Amino acid sequence: MDQHLSVFIAVAEKKNFSRAAEELHMTQPAVSQYIRMFEETIGTRLLERSNKYVRLNKAGEIVYHHAKEILGLYTTMQTLVDDLTNKANGPLSIGASYTFGEYVLPQIIAQLQEMYPDIEPEVTIGNTAVIAEQVSSHQLDIGIVEGHFKEQQLNKEVFSxxxxxxxxxxxxxxxxxxxxxxxxxxxxxxxxxxxxxxxxxxxxxxxxxxxxxxxxxxxxxxxxxxxxxxxxxxxxxxxxxxxxxxxxxxxxxxxxxxxxxxxxxxQFAFITKSPFQTKALEVFIDLLRNGTMIATNDKE
Missing domain, CATH: 3.40.190.10 (Periplasmic binding protein-like II)
Structure with a gap:
């Protein structure tokens, strides 16, 4: 099922079967077959097709939203299991609000890659409200924010x-x-x-x-x-x-x-959703907590 979700998400985001097939390294007929089987499993059409576009209908929008969350949880589950026997590696999705993401995070990512080259960071930059929502929906493993947000079910820790x-x-x-x-x-x-x-x-x-x-x-x-x-x-x-x-x-x-x-x-704070942390996330959080590069000049 995770492959069907991946194909559906790619088509929804690329709005084109050919571009989705190229991204997934598949043939276009294979992508079309996956989508057809997925729609049969769901029990309704999810995409509106024409010669010029492919776009989500109302049912497709609902499925797309939850598919992103499901794949995020699936990836976290697989990484946690892998971590039981392996060192820190694999994907790490990081979100950050603009100030931290644009001016501080690149240095921390460089430090992370030097220490743990097998970790594969993927960074999303957005305002605080957007980052909090994506952490809440499991699209991001961790978010770094500089303001308040509405979501109450997130773990928050001030670090700088x-x-x-x-x-x-x-x-x-x-x-x-x-x-x-x-x-x-x-x-x-x-x-x-x-x-x-x-x-x-x-x-x-x-x-x-x-x-x-x-x-x-x-x-x-x-x-x-x-x-x-x-x-x-x-x-x-x-x-x-x-x-x-x-x-x-x-x-x-x-x-x-x-x-x-x-x-x-x-204050800068990091936010997470899951009570479980991959080794990649653990070492990244340690860098945030202990990193000297983000220590501020405490002049009054």
Whole structure:
């Protein structure tokens, strides 16, 4: 049955029998036969076909959602059994929210590969809400997040702190002030912020409360890199993690503003669903807990 699920998921995601067959290293007739047998087992048609597309119908959407979860559980089960006799190896699906995933995780993955070359990491980057949902549905073995999430059935462990700073272009009037920037001045600025569901957006809104401001204008971006570009271009100011701005501050493309009460502090946490851990997951968690590269500079 797991092969039928794999073929069905590939067709659903590729939206094309030929591309799915290529990915699975199968012939197109073989893929078509698997899909036909799978639909007969389920008892209804799951895909709408035409000369131009293959797409899920309503029943197909339901089956696709649960098929992803079932295959995730199957992979975890097989890996746990293999771990009883083998060293840490095999697939490890890691999810991370944008700040950690883009600026910290690559170094940890490099360290993991150096120590355990037989582990096969697969990384997904998304906002905190998306990562939590995928861990909950067993699509990810572990998620690393920087904000709160709705799912209550996940195991959560804080493993590191993060310091966040308000940054601006070096040419911005506030960047040239000798005295601390007042809250009232910050309130008048255009804020460049992440989308709802992002840990950085949540931290920004918490900081607004902490320093007592309600900005009059905000511009939303879906990732950190364009936010930095917008701030460098003088479109506004933003709150970002120390990890996200290291190079720009060092090169004087961005400057941190002198604001009383900052840096703003938040926490990185990892989340898991299953009470059982593969050896690959265990060693990765040990790296997160003990890694010196993510120790923060604890200045007050």
């Amino acid at each position: 702190a993060d310091h966040m700073y308000i940054v601006a272009s070096p040419e911005h009037p506030l960047a040239k002030k000798k005295t601390p920037v007042a809250a009232a001045e910050l309130e008048q600025e255009t804020w460049i912020v992440r989308e709802s569901g992002s840990g950085t957006r949540e931290a920004t809104e918490n900081m607004y409360v902490d320093i007592g401001i309600s900005p009059l204008k905000q511009m939303n971006f879906s990732s950190t890199q364009p936010i930095k570009g917008a701030v460098e271009a003088g479109l506004g100011i933003t709150l970002l993690s120390q990890w996200a701005i290291q190079k720009e501050v060092r090169n004087r493309d961005l400057v941190t503003l002198n604001v009383d009460g900052l840096p703003f502090k938040r």
